[in-house]
Amino acid sequence: MDDTVSADAATHVLGIDSGGSGVRVGVAPADIPGGSAAKPLTWSSATPAGIGDRGIDAAALLARVLPAARELLREAGVRRLGAVCVGAAGMATLGDDLRARLPDALADAFGVRRLALAADAVTAYAGALGQRPGAVVAAGTGLIALGAVPEDRTARRGGTDGVYGTEAAGEGGGVAAGGGAGIGWAADRTTDGPTADRLTGGRTTGDRPTTDRPTGGQTTDRLPGGWRRADGWGHLLGDCGGGAWIGRAGLEAAMRAHDGRDGGSKPLLARLEAVFGPAAELPGKLYPRPDRPAVLASFAPEVGRCAAEDPVAERILRDAARHIAEAAEAVCPRLESSEVALTGGLFRMGAPLLTPVREELAARLPGTRVTEAAGDPLDGALCVAAALATDELRLPRDPGLLTVV
Numbered sequence: 348m349d350d351t352v353s354a355d356a357a358t359h360v361l362g363i364d365s366g367g368s369g370v371r372v373g374v375a376p377a378d379i380p381g382g383s384a385a386k387p388l389t390w391s392s393a394t395p396a397g398i399g400d401r402g403i404d405a406a407a408l409l410a411r412v413l414p415a416a417r418e419l420l421r422e423a424g425v426r427r428l429g430a431v432c433v434g435a436a437g438m439a440t441l442g443d444d445l446r447a448r449l450p451d452a453l454a455d456a457f458g459v460r461r462l463a464l465a466a467d468a469v470t471a472y473a474g475a476l477g478q479r480p481g482a483v484v485a486a487g488t489g490l491i492a493l494g495a496v497p498e499d500r501t502a503r504r505g506g507t508d509g510v511y512g513t514e515a516a517g518e519g520g521g522v523a524a525g526g527g528a529g530i531g532w533a534a535d536r537t538t539d540g541p542t543a544d545r546l547t548g549g550r551t552t553g554d555r556p557t558t559d560r561p562t563g564g565q566t567t568d569r570l571p572g573g574w575r576r577a578d579g580w581g582h583l584l585g586d587c588g589g590g591a592w593i594g595r596a597g598l599e600a601a602m603r604a605h606d607g608r609d610g611g612s613k614p615l616l617a618r619l620e621a622v623f624g625p626a627a628e629l630p631g632k633l634y635p636r637p638d639r640p641a642v643l644a645s646f647a648p649e650v651g652r653c654a655a656e657d658p659v660a661e662r663i664l665r666d667a668a669r670h671i672a673e674a675a676e677a678v679c680p681r682l683e684s685s686e687v688a689l690t691g692g693l694f695r696m697g698a699p700l701l702t703p704v705r706e707e708l709a710a711r712l713p714g715t716r717v718t719e720a721a722g723d724p725l726d727g728a729l730c731v732a733a734a735l736a737t738d739e740l741r742l743p744r745d746p747g748l749l750t751v752v
């Protein structure tokens with residue numbers, strides 16, 4: 348797309364967040380110095396985007412978001428836009444129709460010539476940390492961790508403290524799209540067991556080295572930028588520590604108590620029967636449901652409520668915290684300025700989960716600041732759009748995660 352926009356057009360941006368819980372649209376002014384967005388006007392719908400033969404149905408999505416965006420622009424007193432960011436769950440695998448139709452449709456509707464298409468994990472990252480280096484764990488029904496080093500970032504790397512792995516010297520594994528070579532990641536401290544590889548359009552890019560090379564003293568480098576992902580593989584293969592994982596573990600403990608087996612929890616059995624009815628009838632209610640992960644996740648708050656008095660529930664949350672911290676450790680870049688942010692509805696459980704999560708993170712990532720997410724995925728879409736409009740976008744491009752057209 349032609350990226351020429353007028354100064355007037357660049358004063359406001361549009362963000363679209365399409366996820367499993369619905370669709371949201373926001374319009375905000377672009378903050379020119381910081382490349383971020385503030386004070387959005389928003390519209391939302393609880394109905395998720397439809398899925399067709401080509402993945403996410405672009406025509407159906409446009410039919411909903413274009414009228415909403417026009418109304419928000421009218422309220423803001425803006426006629427044109429500087430940039431748009433669309434963040435969508437399944438962008439990498441279900442985004443073909445969006446990539447084919449959105450650029451022309453948005454250009455025709457608003458005269459916009461700068462468009463970013465992002466996976467929802469990227470907009471969650473941008474909403475939580477903006478364009479700062481670090482890791483974001485997004486936990487709701489499922490769980491995914493995403494780490495990033497923004498492009499053209501000056502950072503300190505250490506000689507003997509293991510800030511960089513051998514990739515810093517150009518050895519070993521493949522390079523992620525958008526330039527992942529030369530990045531040290533926290534999980535590279537050990538060779539025990541696999542961690543998540545960098546992504547290139549959802550595909551891994553080869554083996555990565557796992558040993559550190561002392562360089563003797565401190566130097567300053569320009570970092571090429573890159574992404575790394577851990578988990579997010581769904582409730583059957585992963586999402587360890589997420590809402591469905593916690594809920595399933597709690598329901599298993601309840602069923603064990605029902606049967607009289609070891610590892611059972613009578614408090615969780617009581618909560619199961621209060622929520623779902625007789626325990627023996629739960630399989631017949633659960634297994635036919637197409638939304639089984641959401642049903643399992645709906646029991647996670649009950650585990651949290653029981654944790655203070657029930658050692659089984661407490662152990663489930665401690666195990667969940669360990670999985671969450673493992674995911675964060677796997678993706679967190681080893682930079683002095685790195686942060687870890689926690690975002691998503693699961694963390695609204697509060698202290699029963701957050702306390703062990705913070706303890707695990709402190710043990711695995713000592714010295715790394717753990718922070719509350721600054722915003723949500725819609726805020727992240729607006730952040731990306733504002734940075735794009737002002738030529739300040741430093742988040743790494745990647746075919747499966749973030750493309751600019």
